[in-house]
Amino acid sequence: MSTITLHNESENQLKLIETLLKELNIKFEVSKKEKILKLTDFEKKLIQEGLDDVKSGNVISSEEALKRAKECFK
Secondary structure (H helix, E strand, O other): OOOOOOOOOOOHHHHHHHHHHOOOOOOOOOOOOOOOOOOOOOHHHHHHHHHHHHHHOOOOOHHHHHHHHHHHHO
16 A cells, blocks of 8 residues: 655645545545744744743743833833
8 A cells, every 4th residue: 555645735626636536446535734834044043032031031921021012102
C-alpha cells in the first residue's frame, strides 16, 4: 500500500479529486489542516525577544499595561 499526499487549492479541486477516486474505487481519507503561517525573520526575532523578557522577569500585568496605555493617550 502506498500513500499520496495532495494539496488542493480550492474546495472545487477537492470535490473533483474525491469524485475521481470514488469512480476508480480507490480508498482515501480527507483531512483538513489549518493554514500554516510562515513567520518572517523579523517576527521570529520579536517573539524571541518577548520570550527572553518573560524569562528575565521583565514583564508587567495586563492591568498595568492598560493603565500605562491610557496615560499615553490622555
